[in-house]
Amino acid sequence: MTRIRPSEAPTQPPKRRREFPASVKRAAYERSRGRCEACDVGGLAFNAMQYDHVLADGLGGEPTLENCEALCGPCHQAKTSTRDVPMIAKAIRTGKKWRGEKVSRNPMPGSRRSGWKKGFDGKVTKR
Numbered sequence: 194m195t196r197i198r199p200s201e202a203p204t205q206p207p208k209r210r211r212e213f214p215a216s217v218k219r220a221a222y223e224r225s226r227g228r229c230e231a232c233d234v235g236g237l238a239f240n241a242m243q244y245d246h247v248l249a250d251g252l253g254g255e256p257t258l259e260n261c262e263a264l265c266g267p268c269h270q271a272k273t274s275t276r277d278v279p280m281i282a283k284a285i286r287t288g289k290k291w292r293g294e295k296v297s298r299n300p301m302p303g304s305r306r307s308g309w310k311k312g313f314d315g316k317v318t319k320r
């Protein structure tokens with residue numbers, strides 16, 4: 194699995210999707226020989242095939258042949274909903290946390306952010 198460094202994580206989904214050019218789709222179709230590259234179901238026509246970004250477009254995946262896989266509809270749907278969408282959501286979430294744009298709503302008890310402090314006599318007071 195490809196990992197995204199928090200410093201490189203997107204702050205929000207990209208404005209424009211970068212779809213595969215027709216030449217890349219044709220090359221991917223020829224590589225697959227009409228079979229889904231995930232479940233191996235055969236006999237798919239060029240237009241019935243779906244062309245998936247291996248590393249999602251929203252995570253900076255390039256629209257190149259190396260990043261393209263020819264999938265059937267159900268496999269594409271499954272990969273998008275179980276891998277790509279959660280991964281993009283996590284990249285945005287961890288990116289915000291890493292840059293300090295989001296702080297925890299549940300600070301560590303006794304930490305400075307909790308608003309309480311404990312003196313040497315053991316008394317707990319509000320900061």
Ligand SMILES: [Zn+2]
Binds near residue numbers: 230231232267268
């Ligand atoms: Zn499939």
